[in-house]
Amino acid sequence: MDKNRNQKVYNHYVPQFLLKNFSENDKSISMYIKDTGHYVKNAPIRKVAGSDYLYGENGKIEDIFCEVEGFAAGIIKKICSNEQLPKNKQDREFLYLFFTLSEARTKEFADNFTQVFNDFVKNTARFGMYSGLPGFAEFTDAEIEELKVTMEIPSLYSIKAAANMSDAITDLHMLLIVNRTKTPFIITDTPVTKYNYYLLNCKNIMGYGWYQNGIIALMPISNSYAIALVDTCIYRIRSFNKKKVVINDDDAIFQINKLFALQAKQFIYANQGIPAEYIEKLLNEKEELRALNTNKLLLTSLSVRSIKNHIQLPFLKMKVKPLYGQAHSSSDYYRKHTIPLLNCDNKTWIYKGEDK
Known part of the structure; x- marks a missing residue:
């Protein structure tokens, strides 16, 4: 047996502890497949939201995620028990990390x-072929199209x-959303959903990024609770308690679940009490997506699909007018303190003409 080979073959990109928070029995969860409309009422949690050796065969990254999940599970358990966000600075800062990692580690x-x-490899090869560069001139379009590069840990970057x-x-601003209705939150294969009213109608914005003005990020953590990160320079929170908002309206929960469902790449997970018909209703509206088409570029960027549908989040109100059209200055698009980071690649990756 290869000692360097990870024995944890199936790597979950949505933590099992999180999925259990939506389950009725801690062992299974309902699963809806968007492409086919297939619904499984009791899918084993240990066999969903994962992929074989997603984080490599040596298990090092998987072990790190196990530690991250253990710490996160304790924090989230306290949030759900006490119905309040952690007061401890270290725990709160960790939740920001949990947001960014939860988005970046997905199979998508x-x-x-x-x-x-x-x-990038194919476009570079085509450029070399058409330019007659040494080593590329003998290629044909068909041969270039057959090129395929695989990586052991494609999400490492x-x-x-x-x-x-x-x-x-x-x-x-970190905000706890409390669901007081009888309809539970859902969770998907993209557990972090970003949305942006402020840039919704900007034609040249391909997606919603962490560094943008007006960014809203939502992560459901159980049937009854979700955490939001909100740019309060752009939005006002409609609550006397700025750290928590309570929702008693089924329509409001439907809108939030609809946003989660539209953002899902392929799989939607939910409490077994949610019927397939409810999820189908969430998906009745066709997704309006924006994403970068990398096939047309020699220099490519990594982006996440962003929902352009008009979703109502009733706990927020715009404080400033949203942007329309295009050709705005970068200070209109990005939060002031993040602009220098757009030109520094020693800590973050660079988006050219794309969001972060």
């Missing part, structure tokens, strides 16, 4: 980066960047 990010890298990025988003 890994697949996206693999596609981006392959597009995004995971490293996410670990450094969390420090830059601590200015975002």
